[in-house]
Amino acid sequence: MSHWFEAPLAEIDLTAQQQAEARQGVLTKPPGSLGQLEQLAIKFAGWQGTVIPELIANKTAIAIFAADHGVAAEGVSAFPQIVTVEMVKNFARGGAAICVLAGHHSAALHIINAGTANSVEGVEGVVDCAIAKGTANFANQPAMTDSQCLDALAIGQHVINHVIADDTRLFIGGEMGIANTTSASAVCCALLNIKAVELAGAGTGLDERSIMHKAEVIAAALQTHSVTTEPLDVLRKVGGFEIAALAGAYIAAAQKGIPSLVDGFIATSSALLACRLQPELKPWLLFSHQSAEKGHQRVLAALEANPLLSLGMRLGEGSGAAMCLPIIDSALALHANMATFEEAEVQTEI
Structure with a gap:
């Protein structure tokens, strides 16, 4: 006998996650420097199905x-x-x-x-x-x-x-x-x-x-x-x-x-x-x-x-x-509002 809890779960938007990860890579910071905050933003992008997830x-x-x-x-x-x-x-x-x-x-x-x-x-x-x-x-x-x-x-x-x-x-x-x-x-x-x-x-x-x-x-x-x-x-x-x-x-x-x-x-x-x-x-x-x-x-x-x-x-x-x-809201705010290197006109190449 099957049960309700065995039914399929909603799908995570992997495209939104990939786009959010790409955005994290061009924000004005060294890659990975925000640690778990970066992963939080990426996860919420997949859960909400958008590159810029809203505060929660x-x-x-x-x-x-x-x-x-x-x-x-x-x-x-x-x-x-x-x-x-x-x-x-x-x-x-x-x-x-x-x-x-x-x-x-x-x-x-x-x-x-x-x-x-x-x-x-x-x-x-x-x-x-x-x-x-x-x-x-x-x-x-x-x-x-x-x-x-x-x-x-x-x-x-x-x-x-x-x-x-x-x-x-x-x-x-x-x-x-x-x-x-x-x-x-x-x-x-x-x-x-x-x-x-x-x-x-x-x-x-x-x-x-x-x-x-x-x-x-x-x-x-x-x-x-x-x-x-x-x-x-x-x-x-x-x-x-x-x-x-x-x-x-x-x-x-x-x-x-x-x-x-x-x-x-x-x-x-x-x-x-x-x-x-x-x-x-x-x-x-x-x-x-x-x-x-x-x-x-x-x-x-x-x-x-x-x-x-x-x-x-x-x-x-x-x-x-x-x-x-x-912490989660801070992670999403950083993800949404930090400038990219291009927007800030920061030269990244030596």
């Missing part, structure tokens, strides 16, 4: 997917599960870091309930797509049923097709969910065949003893459920609703011709999952930063990703990705 900050859509994880019962987080819904309320009130950054950069912010354990009823501004009151505890049973797994992926498709604005030029996915670094670590361990002790990190601030316990919970679950490397099997057995929704959103965005700016460790676990579900996805992804979470560098390396920043952040919410918006 006020045409950026940010969606935060919130959900809870049954594995929180195993003591793998430094915070109680109620924090998930309390942070959803904080997002709705505009008090979280991502709210400040979204407002500062004029980016649209959407809050999506993919399945919190506690009710968000009456919280204004939350799009309620809840699958269930959190996933099952994967220490004891698979995190999701087959139908829940597919429904969670489809949340991301729904958000891209029906929630964000039609003229969106860039998508940022954020996440919130107590114990979701445990789920993200389990997903990456399975997909990359890495031992849990090598990938599990501090998450919300665990000490070394608690990190070891977290790794043991992950390792035991992977063995108990005989988790394979097949992405839907991995997602169903140890994934999270918000991790699935993010993966679905990345694929759906690429199907509509919208690139995604990937946030930290959990968002990158979703990107890895999405790339396994849709192998043509990678060229539509831009990686924002390397977080302080232990496993992030390993997963970025597996994706051959070269993130723009490394600020020691590990907040999630899409906050690290939002920090890149002024």
